[in-house]
Amino acid sequence: MSAPAPLLVVGDALLDHDLCGRAERLAPDAPVPVVSDGRRTSRPGGAALAACLAARDGRPVTLVTALGDDESSACLAGLLADRVRLVRLPLSGALSSKTRVFAEGRPLLRLDDGDGRTRAATDEAWKALEGAGAVLVADYGRGAADVLREALTATAARAPVVWDPHPRGGPPVPGVRLATPSAAEARSFAGRLADGPAAGDPNPLHGAARDADALVRAWRAASVAVTLGGRGALLSHGGTPLLMPSPVTAQGDACGAGDRFAATAAGRLADGVLTETAVRDAVQAATRYVAEGGVRALWTEDGPPAGPAGDDAAGLVDRVRAAGGTVVAAGGCFDLLHAGHVALLEAARRAGDCLVVCVNSDASVRRRKGDGRPLVPLADRVRVLAALECVDAVAVFDEDTPERLLGELRPHIWAKGGDYAASRLPEAALVESWGGQVVLFPYLDGRSTTGIARRAASGPRPARPLTGRRRG
Incomplete structure (x- = not known):
């Protein structure tokens, strides 16, 4: 079997923290839980997580993202070292980060910090796109995809591009091979096309198919795969949709499952498989990712990912x-x-x-x-x-x-x-x-x-x- 093909990831990197501890009492001054014996872990998030997941599949990965001189940017750069090749874009402000607080494995609270945005493209980023055989755009609405939009449009005309959109970001460039919105994101994007909220539908599959069909035409995309959580994904080329069901119902932390889906789909397209095969493999990978504990099971206290899925x-x-x-x-x-x-x-x-x-x-x-x-x-x-x-x-x-x-x-x-x-x-x-x-x-x-x-x-x-x- 040939080695996995290289992949270029473009998008907005984040720094994620988890604080896990015990909650056995309420605070005396407010009816809120007191979390004690907390253990803090830090890991890549956003486009950086997608890049690390693709690299974990054994493929060479280059990540084009914005980092600054702030403490969070330095921490993330250290976590990415020796895992992906990093092409840095200039960042205004501090790198965005989020902290999730858990007690006995259950989420209690999330804190968001940092409002940094990508300032501009660079010649190195343009050259990386010109030589890319396949690209994943992990758009988290913080400007990386915007400053490279012209280059991404040119790339989509000659190579497979997978676009994972975000409600705060722009639409995919014309000609992308595959766009991967969630059901809620697809509904939101379709509502914008109609100048108002998308109509509800008691049948979620019918609604997802309708939204996917509208987005294929509006975005001029070759296909759209609407991810449906535990149900799998619905793939549309602008006609009768194809449902790729999840092999099992996986319960667990779904944080990063969309990144796992998009990274797998982009990597498989880079390997030269059909879109249907790439989406099927992505559904299976995302299901297994959630079943095995999600992102917290991949990243240890010191930062590096655990061994590959499927070990003993x-x-x-x-x-x-x-x-x-x-x-x-x-x-x-x-x-x-x-x-x-x-x-x-x-x-x-x-x-x-x-x-x-x-x-x-x-x-x-x-x-x-x-x-x-x-x-x-x-x-x-x-x-x-x-x-x-x-x-x-x-x-x-x-x-x-x-x-x-x-x-x-x-x-x-x-x-x-x-x-x-x-x-x-x-x-x-x-x-x-x-x-x-x-x-x-x-x-x-x-x-x-x-x-x-x-x-x-x-x-x-x-x-x-x-x-x-x-x-x-």
């Missing part, structure tokens, strides 16, 4: 737990994966922010089920489980029961099918020892590996003879 189960669990998320685990042999298994895993995934499947090794299955099992070897069982969109990681245990593995992962929820009784689970006491909970989920009746194997071994049922009157 322990790494995933650590990231989700650090972000205040809920870890769910489920276990079993999963020999001949069937509809009952899938229903359980999908339900379990919806109960938290990540799902780790603990699967018996071949030797463990033989001890539990007999010499004829497993029917499917471990490597194949792991591969099939990992391919399910509701499964975030798979871990293998060789013992008869998963206590050792559970003790390492320490999930918040241990999911089992409703055909079990809690009293029959030897691992229940262990899970409860660290404050975890065993949760039973409804099980589809009539589905079992043993039953499927028995029916397969008995061969096909003989066809019943036709009875009744003969047609003539």
Whole structure:
């Protein structure tokens, strides 16, 4: 497989802070929570976050953005060092930053500072655009896209440009390959075209399709993908729209999900794929991004991103737990994966922010089920489980029961099918020892590996003879 293609990101960088602590009492002088033991982290935001996410995919990234001489600009430049190539534009005022305050993982407050705007383009920025094979414009309404509008128009005529718009920014330049507004942004932009608020629609898909169609024509864009949060994205080329649904319903911190979507779409277009493929991959990437804890799971206390998505189960669990998320685990042999298994895993995934499947090794299955099992070897069982969109990681245990593995992962929820009784689970006491909970989920009746194997071994049922009157 060839290496990911380079990407140029143009837009307004921000500096983001998270202050995470505990809130156990109210202030004596006002009915507001007191946040104690706060831990502060800083990370790139806006176009800088989009650039870092694209770089995390393994592609070379150049970021064209405005930075000044203020403290926030210096901090952001340090965070970006060795991650992206930086082309600086002049900034008037202080770099914009935002601080989110969390207690026990729940947001309480957001503070915004800085009103800096891009002053002018530079020759270096023009040259970067002239040589770019693909461009992502992350417009946060602070002037970077405005000062380079002429150059971006020329670039869109010869190379794929993805434009992630902002209500405070201008429209995309003509000829962009893909624009990626959210549903609310698309409605706002469409309302401006009509000289008033866009009409509401009880069917959100119908409204998104109508708005996307209007924006394709007004912006002279090749396509518009309206992002729909947990529903996925609706892609329009100006005709019948194509819905790219989310593979699973991901619950968690959605901050930066739009940047993840746009960065993936732009990168895949840079790789030469079709727009439909790029949008499908972007939906999957954004869903996984939210499911794994969002931006707080990517950035550690010292600044650098964690390891790439899809690493081992322990790494995933650590990231989700650090972000205040809920870890769910489920276990079993999963020999001949069937509809009952899938229903359980999908339900379990919806109960938290990540799902780790603990699967018996071949030797463990033989001890539990007999010499004829497993029917499917471990490597194949792991591969099939990992391919399910509701499964975030798979871990293998060789013992008869998963206590050792559970003790390492320490999930918040241990999911089992409703055909079990809690009293029959030897691992229940262990899970409860660290404050975890065993949760039973409804099980589809009539589905079992043993039953499927028995029916397969008995061969096909003989066809019943036709009875009744003969047609003539």
